[in-house]
Amino acid sequence: MGCSSGSGAPEPTATAGPVSWQPCDEISPEALAAAGLRFDGDDGSRLARADPQSFGCIFSSDPPWTAPNVTVSGWSMTVDEAVKGEVLAESELGGRRMIATDDTNSRSCVVVIELPPGVITLQVGWTPNPSESIKDAASAVEACEYATGYAEGLAPAFPDRLG
Helix, strand or coil, rough: CCCCCCCCCCCCCCCEECCCCCCCHHHHHHHHHHHHHEEECCHHHHEEEEEEEEEEEEEEEHHHHHCCEEEEEEEECCHHHHHHCCCEEEEEEECEEEEEEECCCEEECCCCEEEEEEEEEEEECCCCCCCCCCCECHHHHHHHHHHHHHHHHHHHCCCCCCC
16 A cells, blocks of 8 residues: 555535445355454444434444454545545555545544445554554554455445445
């Protein structure tokens, strides 16, 4: 994955549309296992919003602090519009554009993957000074290694289009 630096992104100007792909339901247990993840199925792991319409799922992993939050949104936007924070790396994943960013506001790495008409995001948190009581990645770079690896592992389960 090649690196480049950058910062904030333009505000999305597109409108929201229907999203039918729910990561909690659509990613099979086999695909999760291949990526080193699992879905424990509790209601706290399932995220949904009506405005804008979006779905998300928090999967479990070992070590537990690397568990990603995977979301899809009804916003029709480009990868550049979805990026928040400093760009750490850009690459392609299955012919789709992928950007890994350091979102310092949420202290997480956010990997944004192009999936027309919108994006899929994977988010893994980090803590600047991890300790025995706080098990977390020590930096955005470390969190991005996990998030990117999960994206690569889950990519075969992604739909051709959102909506």
